[in-house]
Amino acid sequence: MITIIPAIDLKDGKCVRLKQGKATEVTVYSEDPVTMAQRWEAEGAQLLHIVDLDGAFQGKPVHTALLAKIAAAIAIPIEVGGGLRTETDISTLIDAGARRVILGTKACMTPDSLAPLIQQFGDKLAVGIDARNGLVQVKGWVETTAVKAVDLAVQLDALGIKTLIYTDTAVDGMLRGVNAGQVAAVCKAVSCDVIASGGIASAEDIRILRNLAAANLAGAIVGKALYENCVSLSELLAAATRP
DSSP: OEEEEEEEETOOOTTEEEEGGGSSSEEEEEHHHHHHHHHHHHHHOSSSSEEEHHHHHHSOEEEEEHHHHHHHOOOOOOEESSOSHHHHHHHHHHTTOSSSSEEOOOHHHHHHHHHHHHHHGGGGEOOOOOETTTTETTTTTTTTEEEEEEHHHHHHHHTTOEEEEETTTTTTTOOSSOOOHHHHHHHHHOSSSEEEOOOOOOOHHHHHHHHTTOEEEEEEEHHHHHHHHTTTTHHHHHHHOOO
C-alpha cells in the first residue's frame, strides 16, 4: 500500500505552495498551518510532510517553534525538511516533535558525511532527492548539479539510509501528473523505501504509481492538488488501497 502524505509548506509562518519551487511563485492557502495539519489528520492522513521553505532558502531551520506547535496539535507523525545541515539541526527538530527529518542539500554535496548521521539517527533520518531532468537540484531547487538522481540514490542506499523522498521538480506544482518512469528507476535502483513527490493531480496518478508494482514505493506526497480541490484526500486514500 502507498501511504498518502499531505504536504504543508511553510513560508513566513503561513501554509503555502510554490510553483516548481520558485520563491516568487507563491500561493498562500492558509494563515494557520496548525489548523491545516488538524484538517488533514481529521480527513484520514497517517503522516504529514512539512517543509520549512524559509529554512530551505536560508540554509538553516526557521520555523522550529511552529513545527513544535503542529506536532503537539496532532496525534499522527510528521516528517520535516528544509535547511537542515548539522547534527544539531536534526536533534532540534526531533526534540520539537518530528518523527523523521529530511536532509537534502547536505546529502548531495557531501553524501559520505551522512554515514555517522545515519548510524546515529537510523530511521529518524531520510534524504530528499530533488531532481529536474534526472539531475539533482540543491539549495531550495535554486542550483542544478551534474549529479544523477539515480546515482545519488544508489550511493545513499549503500550508506544505509532507510527512506528516500524523490521529488521531480519539473512537474511539482504543475498538476500534470507524476513522472512515473523516473520514480520507477529510483525504486529499481535501491532497496530502501522510496516516497514519490511532485505532479500528483488525481487518484489516477496514485493508481499509476501502484501499477509500477515497486515493493519499496512506500508513499506519495500530495500538495497543490489537495489545496486546489482537484482531488480529495479520501479519493487518494481509496486509490492507494483499492484495486
